[in-house]
Amino acid sequence: MIFKESGKISDGFYVIGPSAIPVYLLDGPAPILFDGGFTALAHIYETQIKEILGDRKPAYLFITHSHFDHIGAVSYFKKVWPEIKIGGSLRCREILAKQSAVQLIRKLNLEGTENLKKMGIPSLNERPFEPFDMDILIQPDQEVELSSGLTLISLSTPGHTWDFISYWIPETKILIASEAVACYQSDGYLQIEFLVGFDAYLESLIKIRNLGASILCAGHHAVFTGKDTGQHISASFEAANHYLNMTEGFLIAEKGDIDRAVLRVKAAEWDDRPWPKQPETAYLLNTRQRVKTIWARMNKHLKKKG
Numbered sequence: 001m002i003f004k005e006s007g008k009i010s011d012g013f014y015v016i017g018p019s020a021i022p023v024y025l026l027d028g029p030a031p032i033l034f035d036g037g038f039t040a041l042a043h044i045y046e047t048q049i050k051e052i053l054g055d056r057k058p059a060y061l062f063i064t065h066s067h068f069d070h071i072g073a074v075s076y077f078k079k080v081w082p083e084i085k086i087g088g089s090l091r092c093r094e095i096l097a098k099q100s101a102v103q104l105i106r107k108l109n110l111e112g113t114e115n116l117k118k119m120g121i122p123s124l125n126e127r128p129f130e131p132f133d134m135d136i137l138i139q140p141d142q143e144v145e146l147s148s149g150l151t152l153i154s155l156s157t158p159g160h161t162w163d164f165i166s167y168w169i170p171e172t173k174i175l176i177a178s179e180a181v182a183c184y185q186s187d188g189y190l191q192i193e194f195l196v197g198f199d200a201y202l203e204s205l206i207k208i209r210n211l212g213a214s215i216l217c218a219g220h221h222a223v224f225t226g227k228d229t230g231q232h233i234s235a236s237f238e239a240a241n242h243y244l245n246m247t248e249g250f251l252i253a254e255k256g257d258i259d260r261a262v263l264r265v266k267a268a269e270w271d272d273r274p275w276p277k278q279p280e281t282a283y284l285l286n287t288r289q290r291v292k293t294i295w296a297r298m299n300k301h302l303k304k305k306g
């Protein structure tokens with residue numbers, strides 16, 4: 001099945017908040033949250049988490065990567081539930097210690113807030129993003145024994161970012177792959193999410209495919225179960241190769257002019273896409289990164305051939 005709305009996915013597993021910017025909740029003796037969404041949606045996440053947990057509190061929150069739309073409400077959660085243990089990579093901690101990174105995360109969250117306001121979403125949290133520290137430093141490919149008896153395996157799945165971590169819970173066969181797999185947009189377009197490494201992204205997809213997950217959680221808009229998990233991983237490979245061919249074509253036509261190639265990619269996939277969609281600043285940052293990664297890869301291959 002493909003779940004495009006938030007709510008219950010299976011016994012004890014939920015998509016919290018709008019499915020476009022989800023927080024995942026695995027309930028149990030020590031409830032776990034995955035990722036921290038938008039700052040503006042903090043109240044909405046909090047309300048929904050409390051509706052499910054009642055008097056109980058989330059014990060852990062694990063972060064896949066430090067992008068603005070995955071960590072926005074973490075410091076708010078820490079205020080609401082001071083005992084919650086935040087887990088993420090060392091790189092994520094280093095990024096949050098940089099004033100310039102915090103400024104950018106704030107700016108992107110504010111732009112997101114404006115879009116949510118335009119859509120008429122009520123009870124938005126208008127306070128700015130605040131940085132936070134990690135309670136648990138997650139190493140790549142590490143096994144963490146959780147107090148509930150579950151095992152959490154942090155899978156190094158680079159490509160979207162170099163320090164990207166997917167979370168695998170073997171006992172439940174749930175995989176929080178987030179942007180290590182392609183993400184649907186609201187119009188059904190499959191956005192491929194590699195930013196820093198195209199080949200690393202494909203290798204991560206192979207690692208993910210080999211797990212045989214029963215529940216596959218993408219970064220935005222959808223959760224896949226049953227045979228749709230495998231189908232989505234195949235679709236992610238196809239979308240990656242399509243994106244590579246398209247972008248290489250634009251780069252050749254524009255003789256390596258990154259800015260012009262970015263505009264052509266944007267015209268092909270973003271301009272006519274209806275709202276809600278990724279805000280323009282964040283989309284352009286990501287697309288520029290993808291185009292530069294493909295251009296560097298083309299030059300590397302040319303050198304090898306020459």
Ligand SMILES: [Zn+2]
Nearest residue numbers: 065067160179
């Ligand atoms: Zn991201």
